[in-house]
Amino acid sequence: MYNAQWQYFNPVSITSGAGTLDQLPTLVTGERWLLLTSAGFTRRGISSRLQSVLSPVQLNVHDQIQPNPDLDALDTLTGQLQQEKFQGIIALGGGSVLDAAKVLSVTLPCKMQTPLDSVLRQQQAYNWQDQLPLIVIPTTSGTGAEVTPFATVWDMSAHKKYSLTTPRIYPTKALLDPTLTLTLPYRETLYTGLDTLSHALESLWNRHRSSLSEAFAFESLLLANKALPAVLKHPDDLAMRGQMQQASLLAGLAISQTRTAIAHSISYPVTSHFGVPHGLACSFTLPRLLKQNLERMTNNPVHLQILRQTQTLLDSLDLLGELKKYLTLDQLLKHTDSMLTPDRAGNYPYSFDTQDFLHALTETELRK
Numbered sequence: 001m002y003n004a005q006w007q008y009f010n011p012v013s014i015t016s017g018a019g020t021l022d023q024l025p026t027l028v029t030g031e032r033w034l035l036l037t038s039a040g041f042t043r044r045g046i047s048s049r050l051q052s053v054l055s056p057v058q059l060n061v062h063d064q065i066q067p068n069p070d071l072d073a074l075d076t077l078t079g080q081l082q083q084e085k086f087q088g089i090i091a092l093g094g095g096s097v098l099d100a101a102k103v104l105s106v107t108l109p110c111k112m113q114t115p116l117d118s119v120l121r122q123q124q125a126y127n128w129q130d131q132l133p134l135i136v137i138p139t140t141s142g143t144g145a146e147v148t149p150f151a152t153v154w155d156m157s158a159h160k161k162y163s164l165t166t167p168r169i170y171p172t173k174a175l176l177d178p179t180l181t182l183t184l185p186y187r188e189t190l191y192t193g194l195d196t197l198s199h200a201l202e203s204l205w206n207r208h209r210s211s212l213s214e215a216f217a218f219e220s221l222l223l224a225n226k227a228l229p230a231v232l233k234h235p236d237d238l239a240m241r242g243q244m245q246q247a248s249l250l251a252g253l254a255i256s257q258t259r260t261a262i263a264h265s266i267s268y269p270v271t272s273h274f275g276v277p278h279g280l281a282c283s284f285t286l287p288r289l290l291k292q293n294l295e296r297m298t299n300n301p302v303h304l305q306i307l308r309q310t311q312t313l314l315d316s317l318d319l320l321g322e323l324k325k326y327l328t329l330d331q332l333l334k335h336t337d338s339m340l341t342p343d344r345a346g347n348y349p350y351s352f353d354t355q356d357f358l359h360a361l362t363e364t365e366l367r368k
C-alpha cells in the first residue's frame, strides 16, 4: 500500500510522438551547443543532419560516450569541454549517453577542476548551482533517464557505482520519438525493456510508494506486458515501439519519486565486477521477488491481474540462462556482502537476506 503523505516534483517538459525532433530548431538558440551521442548515430548521418538543421547554431559533436560512464573519464571530458562555453547540450542515445549529458550539464558550468572526484569520491559537500539547458532524446526504451534527478557514474577500477543526485540534473526537455527506437537490436531491446519492468516493480515494493507512483507503475506494466514481447518478435512495429517508450517513461516517472530498491541494489556489483548489462543485472532477481511479494503488493484485482501477467512474461524470458553467459554461480555468491546499499536496498519495505535469497535462486535455477 502507498503512503498517505507524499510530494511530487518533476520539472521535465515532455513532447512525445513521431516527428518531435522537428521542434529542435525552436528550442536550440544561441551560438554554440554540444551534441552528446554515440558513434553509431554519427555513422548513420544523424549527427550531421542535426548540425545542418540547427545551423547557424554551431553544434559540436562528441560521440565517444562509452557504456556505463566512468567517473574519471567524465571529469577529463569536463576539463576538455569547459572552455568551449556551450550554451546547452543535446543528448541523443541510450541511458549511458543521457546520464553522461546530465552529469555534464552541471559539471561544465561549475568551477571545480575534477568535480566528480571531489563530490562523489572524496564526498566534498557541494551545492550544484548552475545547469546548462539539456534536451534529451532517448533512443532506447528502458532507463527512464529522461525524467529522473539522478545519473549513474561508475568507478570501474574500484568496482564502485555512484549516483549523482540533485534536482539540478533533471533535463530541461525530453523529446520522445519512437521511430528512433526501431533499429534497436534484439538484445538491447530485451535488456532495456527489462529495466523498465524493474523500475515499475521496484517503485511498487518501495517505502516511498505513493498513489501517483503507483498509477505510473501499473500503467507502465500494463503497456510493457504487451509491448515488450511484441517488439522482441516484430522489431519494426512502430505502434508497439511507441507503447514500450511510454512504458519506459512512466516507470521513469515512478522511480523519479520513489527511487529503485532491492533488485537494483543487488545489480551494481554484478555489473561492476562482471560487466553484466544493467537491464539484465537489475532483472534476474525479479521473477523470484515478484513471486514472493505478489500477494502483498496490492489487493486490487485489476492490479493483481497486471502483476500476474508480468510474472508470466518474466518467467518466459529465462533470465538466469542469460545471466549464466556472463558469470558462474560461485562468482555471483562471492559478492553478496556488497549487494545491499542503504540508499537502494533501504527502500525495500520487507525483510531480506541476500545469502538466503541468492542461494535459493541459484540452487533451483543456475545449477540446471
Ligand SMILES: [Fe+2]
Pocket (backbone or CB within 6 Å): 143, 195, 198, 199, 264, 278, 282
Ligand atoms: Fe535501472
